[in-house]
Amino acid sequence: MRDAVIVDAVRTPIGKRNGSLAGIHAADLSALVLDALVRRTGVDPATIDDVMWGCVTQIGDQSSNIGRFAVLAAGWPDHVPGVTINRACGSSQQAVDSAAHAVMAGQCDLVVAGGVETMTRVPLGSHRTTGQPYGPKVLTRYEGAELNQGIGAELIAEHWGLSRQQLDAYAAASHAKAAAAIDDGVFDDHVVSVDVDGDKFTVDEGLRRGTSVETLSGLRTPFKQDGVIHAGNSSQISDGAAALLVTTPERARELGLTPIARYHSGAVSGADPVTMLTGPIPATAKVLGRAGLSIDDVGAFEVNEAFAPVPLAWLAETGADPERLNPLGGAIAVGHPLGASGAILMTRLLARMRSRNLRYGLQTMCEGGGTANATVIELLS
Structure with a gap:
């Protein structure tokens, strides 16, 4: 089986809800990172075999196979296809996995993987406006449970004995780590600036410097009376897009590109929904x-x-070194644009591995319905 390698990765800055990216359609936002990817690599878009694009709420602006219309919005040739993938929050991580699988199997040589979500324009929960999500048999199987992520987070905190103080301390640390990464220019190499009303939007705008346990203490807990989950220790509703170029080492060499990392292993698993x-x-x-x-x-x-x-329970169960966990901050600090988040996390992981010369990195995402992707990559350059 052939190797699959990542040769470049780009993303937009993450926009907060009703923020800098609110006026940009999901197809056009996707086109920005597609354009940036081919501009940086010099790859002719006509040679790309497929575009695998994550998106969660596929209605309104994000309907009608947004992956295909991202390709057309970028002005790429009509013959370049695009497909939209939905594995809930892990959609663009699944896109990367699927791109690697296609390359490794020899069915594709050059694939773009990534995703988009404009949560300002297509609000969270929009899918509930028509029909019956999940279906009666599932709801009966789980005894009418709400299948609500906020309630799930409360249950996890209770099971692992995580106090509000611990959760808020983790959230404050996420902001501090993200601020340090931004100040150190860790993201500069892969963040694509976006023109917004004549200005350049370049920095994740959800960051709240100076966040502390004290500043979070007054926030109400909407999912459970006297609970521990609130807006300050949850991911932010956001807008964004990201893209990676996946190919073989041989094709990269033909194109004059230096692979950054090898796709080492991937897995997906289910858990209690x-x-x-x-x-x-x-x-x-x-x-x-x-x-x-x-x-x-x-x-x-x-x-x-x-x-x-989620990361704290994962840490407790895996025994991983806490210093290696989300060292550049995360979605609590800068946001979680659902369909783009998997690819955004991969850009962040690559940046950390390159800056510290770390051989292996692992990325994993919790996902609605109780599934999760996990991917291991190996640094090459």
């Missing part, structure tokens, strides 16, 4: 077993910060 957000724990065990690695072999972990209990 009521607690919903524990999937990264079995997915991590599964991918490490497939990779033949131990938790200590991995130099950096990106565990999506959907809610603070």
